[in-house]
Amino acid sequence: xxxxxxxxxxxxxxxxxxxxxxxxxxxxxxxxxxxxxxxxxxxxxxxxxxxxxxxxxxxxxxxxxxxxxxxxxxxxxxxxxxxxxxxxxxxxxxxxxxxxxxxxxxxxxxxxxxxxxxxxxxxxxxxxxxxxxxxxxxxxxxxxxxxxxxxxxxxxxxxxxxxxxxxxxxxxxxxxxxxxxxx
Numbered sequence: 001x002x003x004x005x006x007x008x009x010x011x012x013x014x015x016x017x018x019x020x021x022x023x024x025x026x027x028x029x030x031x032x033x034x035x036x037x038x039x040x041x042x043x044x045x046x047x048x049x050x051x052x053x054x055x056x057x058x059x060x061x062x063x064x065x066x067x068x069x070x071x072x073x074x075x076x077x078x079x080x081x082x083x084x085x086x087x088x089x090x091x092x093x094x095x096x097x098x099x100x101x102x103x104x105x106x107x108x109x110x111x112x113x114x115x116x117x118x119x120x121x122x123x124x125x126x127x128x129x130x131x132x133x134x135x136x137x138x139x140x141x142x143x144x145x146x147x148x149x150x151x152x153x154x155x156x157x158x159x160x161x162x163x164x165x166x167x168x169x170x171x172x173x174x175x176x177x178x179x180x181x182x183x
Contacts, residue, residue, distance in 0.1 A: 018033060
């Protein structure tokens with residue numbers, strides 16, 4: 001990368017367009033830029049979650065996910081690029097099964113919340129689902145590799161389970177939904 005980011009303010013986007021990784025320019029409201037923004041927001045939400053106390057194994061996993069999300073952003077920023085692999089989603093699926101195995105079975109829907117860390121994991125999950133929808137929307141007009149979309153789908157599941165795990169780490173249970181509670 002060298003000095004690539006040495007100048008942050010370039011004024012090249014002042015007219016409502018922005019540069020992609022291949023040098024082409026698109027409008028800032030294009031589906032590709034929307035997907036990039038959602039992936040960036042997801043990575044930022046995970047960064048906020050990482051500011052919370054948590055077991056080192058979870059921290060290492062989330063940091064690894066942040067690198068994967070940069071890989072995905074790179075793919076989305078260069079039309080036709082596809083570096084994400086099924087193995088990346090496979091790692092998430094393995095973790096998902098491992099973490100979920102230690103949790104009690106769900107008999108009710110749960111609400112996002114409990115500990116602050118769990119709430120942030122649920123917020124990241126919601127952002128992840130939005131990023132996935134943006135990638136699906138982009139794929140309706142342009143070719144997008146399947147691996148990134150599948151990765152986001154597995155990641156949203158993992159973040160749901162992580163919220164439950166973090167509640168247990170914080171000595172809290174799931175926050176159960178009580179249908180009709182306020183009727």
